[in-house]
Amino acid sequence: MxxxxxxxxxxxxxxxxxxxxxxxxxxxxxxxxxxxxxxxxxxxxxxxxxxxxxxxxxxxxxxxxxxxxxxxxxxxxxxxxxxxxxxxxxxxxxxxxxxxxxxxxxxxxxxxxxxxxxxxxxxxxxxxxxxxxxxxxxxxxxxxxxxxxxxxxxxxxxxxxxxxxxxxxxxxxxxxxxxxxxxxxxxxxxxxxxxxxxxxxxxxxxxxxxxxxxxxxxxxLPPLDPFARKNPATIADPEERLSMIRGDVEIQSFTLPHHKQMGKMDWDDIAGPEGHLKSQGFYLYRGKRLILYGTWFGLCRQSELTKLSRVRIDIPNSMDADWKIDVKKSSAQLPPIVKDRLKRVIERIQDGSKRTYRKRGQKLVDHERLPMWNRIQADGQIRYRPNAEHPAFSDFAESLPPDLRRGFYNCIALVGASLPVETLHADMAGTAEEIVPDRVDEDTLVQAVQATLSVLMRSRKDIKEIIALMKDVDPFRSAWDDTQRIIATTLEASEQQ
Ligand SMILES: Nc1ncnc2c1ncn2[C@@H]1O[C@H](COP(=O)(O)OP(=O)(O)OP(=O)(O)O)[C@@H](O)[C@H]1O
Ligand SMILES: [Mg+2]
Structure with a gap:
C-alpha cells in the first residue's frame, strides 16, 4: 500500500x-x-x-x-x-x-x-x-x-x-x-x-x-401468534438447524389450518389487513423479536398454492452483520448459505401443496363421483367444462323432445364457455376463501338429488357409499343438510312404491 x-x-x-x-x-x-x-x-x-x-x-x-x-x-x-x-x-x-x-x-x-x-x-x-x-x-x-x-x-x-x-x-x-x-x-x-x-x-x-x-x-395487548400454534389443526414440520460460524439459524415450517377450521375472527386476525395471500412467507425473528414477515425473500411468488404456509426463522444477535440488519430492525438480507437452504424448504412446501391440490383435482375428474364440472388439463391449459353426462343433466335431457335436447346441451356448453375466468383470477388473488358455490333452490336441489341417486343406485348397492360420494361434490356438499333430507324422503318414497 x-x-x-x-x-x-x-x-x-x-x-x-x-x-x-x-x-x-x-x-x-x-x-x-x-x-x-x-x-x-x-x-x-x-x-x-x-x-x-x-x-x-x-x-x-x-x-x-x-x-x-x-x-x-x-x-x-x-x-x-x-x-x-x-x-x-x-x-x-x-x-x-x-x-x-x-x-x-x-x-x-x-x-x-x-x-x-x-x-x-x-x-x-x-x-x-x-x-x-x-x-x-x-x-x-x-x-x-x-x-x-x-x-x-x-x-x-x-x-x-x-x-x-x-x-x-x-x-x-x-x-x-x-x-x-x-x-x-x-x-x-x-x-x-x-x-x-x-x-x-x-x-x-x-x-x-x-x-x-x-x-x-x-x-x-394479547399476543398474536402468526402460526396459530394453539389451533390443533395447524401443522408444524420438524425444526431444522443450520449451524454457521457466528451462530445457529433455526427454521420451522407451519401450515395454517384451512379457514373452515378456524374462527372467522382468528382467521382475520392472523391474516391482517393485507390478507393471507400477502402474509404467507418467512417470519424472521432476531432474539425472538419479529423483524420481518410476509415475504419469500424473492425466492418464490406469494401464490394461492402456498397461501397457508409460514416459515419461522430464528437468528441470534451475533449474526447481524451477515443478515445486514438495519437500525430500524425492520429489514434484513439472506446470507447465501441460508438462501440455498431456504430454497429447499420452499420446494418442499410447494411439492406438498401441489400434491394436495392435485388430489383435489383428481377428485373432480373422478367419474365415479359424478362431478357437475370436469377439469380438463391439456396442452399447458386447464379448462373447466360442465359435465353433460351428469345425471341431473342427462336425465332431464332424456325427458325432452329430441329437438329441444340439442338446445339444452348448447345452453350448458355456453355456461361452461363463459366461465368468468378473469374475475375469478382477481378474486382468487384477493380473498379466495370468500368465493363460494352459489346456493340452489329446493326445486333444483331435489331434481339433482333424485337424478344422481337413481343413477348411482343402478350401479351400486350400498347406500352409505352413495351418500359418502355425494357428500364430496357440489351442489350437495354446500347444502348437505338439505341434501340429506331430500335423500331420506326420496328413499322413503321409493320404498313405498
Ligand atoms: N428503557 C431503557 N432502560 C434501560 N436502558 C435503556 C433504555 N432505553 C435505552 N437504554 C440505554 O440506552 C442505550 C441506547 O439505546 P438505543 O436504542 O439508542 O441504542 P441501542 O439499543 O444500544 O442500539 P439500537 O440502535 O440498535 O437500538 C441502550 O444501549 C441502553 O443502554
Ligand atoms: Mg435500542
Missing part, C-alpha cells in the same frame, strides 16, 4: 442541527418507532411496558414506560448520545440493540422533543433532546432538567424503570396543527393501527411463562 507522506486535516464535525434533523428520516413508521423503544425496555429486563397517550391536550404526547433496570444519570447521558454504542461490539445474548441509535432515531422520527426519565437505585434522572433547542444552539448538548415534576407521566415510574416521552408530535398531527380535535382523531387512529404490529412483533415475549405485558392506554 502506498504510504501517505504528507497530508492535512480539516475539521468536519457534523453540524448538530442538520445531522439530528437528518436522523428523522431514515424510514421509521409509528409502529417501528414504538417497537424500537420497546426493544430497549425488553433488553433492560422490563416485564411491564405501558404505552400511554394524551392526544386531546393542547400539547399531545406519547409516553412509553417500563419497569426495567433503569439508568443512572451517567448511563442516561451516554444513552442520549446518537451512536452510544459501537455496532461492531459483541452484545449479550438477549440484547435487542445494535447501533446505539434506536431510541434517538425512532423518537425523532415521530416528535421534536424526546425526554427520557429513568430511575435506578432510588435515584431519578432526566434528559431532554429538543430539536428546536438543538437548531437554535447548534451544539450536541442534552438538557438535564433539575425538576422532573412537570414532566408528563413521570409520576407513573415505579421503583425502577424508564419513561420515554415524545412531545411536539409534528409528524403525527396529519397537518391539523391548529385543530386539536381533528389532530387527536388522526393521532388516535395511527396509534390504534400500531396495535396489531406490537402484538405480532413481541408475541414470543408475551407468550413466555412469565409473560411480558404491553398495554396501550390501560388495555393489555
Amino acid at each position: 502506498q504510504e501517505i507522506v504528507s497530508s492535512r486535516r480539516a475539521d468536519a464535525t457534523p453540524h448538530a442541527a442538520s445531522l439530528i434533523e437528518g436522523l428523522r428520516d431514515i424510514g421509521y413508521s409509528l409502529e417501528t418507532a414504538i417497537s424500537d423503544v420497546i426493544d430497549n425496555s425488553i433488553t433492560a429486563r422490563a416485564r411491564r411496558i405501558r404505552i400511554v397517550t394524551e392526544t386531546f391536550a393542547e400539547a399531545p404526547h406519547i409516553a412509553i414506560l417500563d419497569d426495567g433496570e433503569g439508568m443512572t444519570e451517567e448511563e442516561l447521558i451516554a444513552a442520549m448520545r446518537p451512536g452510544s454504542r459501537n455496532p461492531l461490539e459483541t452484545r449479550d445474548d438477549p440484547d435487542l440493540g445494535r447501533f446505539g441509535l434506536g431510541m434517538k432515531s425512532a423518537s425523532f422520527s415521530q416528535c421534536r422533543r424526546l425526554t427520557v426519565v429513568s430511575r435506578k437505585g432510588g435515584r431519578t434522572s432526566a434528559a431532554v433532546w429538543d430539536l428546536d433547542e438543538v437548531a437554535e444552539r447548534n451544539e450536541w448538548a442534552v438538557r438535564l432538567p433539575d425538576d422532573i415534576s412537570g414532566i408528563p407521566d413521570a409520576e407513573k415510574l415505579g421503583e425502577s424503570g424508564t419513561l420515554v416521552l415524545w412531545e411536539k408530535l409534528d409528524r403525527l398531527s396529519g397537518g391539523y396543527a391548529h385543530n386539536a380535535a381533528k389532530r387527536a382523531e388522526v393521532i388516535n387512529q395511527r396509534i390504534a393501527e400500531t396495535e396489531r404490529h406490537l402484538r405480532l412483533v413481541f408475541h414470543r415475549f408475551m407468550e413466555e411463562a412469565k409473560p411480558l405485558s404491553i398495554s396501550l392506554n390501560g388495555r393489555v
Whole structure:
C-alpha cells in the first residue's frame, strides 16, 4: 500500500442541527418507532411496558414506560448520545440493540422533543433532546432538567424503570396543527393501527411463562401468534438447524389450518389487513423479536398454492452483520448459505401443496363421483367444462323432445364457455376463501338429488357409499343438510312404491 507522506486535516464535525434533523428520516413508521423503544425496555429486563397517550391536550404526547433496570444519570447521558454504542461490539445474548441509535432515531422520527426519565437505585434522572433547542444552539448538548415534576407521566415510574416521552408530535398531527380535535382523531387512529404490529412483533415475549405485558392506554395487548400454534389443526414440520460460524439459524415450517377450521375472527386476525395471500412467507425473528414477515425473500411468488404456509426463522444477535440488519430492525438480507437452504424448504412446501391440490383435482375428474364440472388439463391449459353426462343433466335431457335436447346441451356448453375466468383470477388473488358455490333452490336441489341417486343406485348397492360420494361434490356438499333430507324422503318414497 502506498504510504501517505504528507497530508492535512480539516475539521468536519457534523453540524448538530442538520445531522439530528437528518436522523428523522431514515424510514421509521409509528409502529417501528414504538417497537424500537420497546426493544430497549425488553433488553433492560422490563416485564411491564405501558404505552400511554394524551392526544386531546393542547400539547399531545406519547409516553412509553417500563419497569426495567433503569439508568443512572451517567448511563442516561451516554444513552442520549446518537451512536452510544459501537455496532461492531459483541452484545449479550438477549440484547435487542445494535447501533446505539434506536431510541434517538425512532423518537425523532415521530416528535421534536424526546425526554427520557429513568430511575435506578432510588435515584431519578432526566434528559431532554429538543430539536428546536438543538437548531437554535447548534451544539450536541442534552438538557438535564433539575425538576422532573412537570414532566408528563413521570409520576407513573415505579421503583425502577424508564419513561420515554415524545412531545411536539409534528409528524403525527396529519397537518391539523391548529385543530386539536381533528389532530387527536388522526393521532388516535395511527396509534390504534400500531396495535396489531406490537402484538405480532413481541408475541414470543408475551407468550413466555412469565409473560411480558404491553398495554396501550390501560388495555393489555394479547399476543398474536402468526402460526396459530394453539389451533390443533395447524401443522408444524420438524425444526431444522443450520449451524454457521457466528451462530445457529433455526427454521420451522407451519401450515395454517384451512379457514373452515378456524374462527372467522382468528382467521382475520392472523391474516391482517393485507390478507393471507400477502402474509404467507418467512417470519424472521432476531432474539425472538419479529423483524420481518410476509415475504419469500424473492425466492418464490406469494401464490394461492402456498397461501397457508409460514416459515419461522430464528437468528441470534451475533449474526447481524451477515443478515445486514438495519437500525430500524425492520429489514434484513439472506446470507447465501441460508438462501440455498431456504430454497429447499420452499420446494418442499410447494411439492406438498401441489400434491394436495392435485388430489383435489383428481377428485373432480373422478367419474365415479359424478362431478357437475370436469377439469380438463391439456396442452399447458386447464379448462373447466360442465359435465353433460351428469345425471341431473342427462336425465332431464332424456325427458325432452329430441329437438329441444340439442338446445339444452348448447345452453350448458355456453355456461361452461363463459366461465368468468378473469374475475375469478382477481378474486382468487384477493380473498379466495370468500368465493363460494352459489346456493340452489329446493326445486333444483331435489331434481339433482333424485337424478344422481337413481343413477348411482343402478350401479351400486350400498347406500352409505352413495351418500359418502355425494357428500364430496357440489351442489350437495354446500347444502348437505338439505341434501340429506331430500335423500331420506326420496328413499322413503321409493320404498313405498
Ligand atoms: N428503557 C431503557 N432502560 C434501560 N436502558 C435503556 C433504555 N432505553 C435505552 N437504554 C440505554 O440506552 C442505550 C441506547 O439505546 P438505543 O436504542 O439508542 O441504542 P441501542 O439499543 O444500544 O442500539 P439500537 O440502535 O440498535 O437500538 C441502550 O444501549 C441502553 O443502554
Ligand atoms: Mg435500542
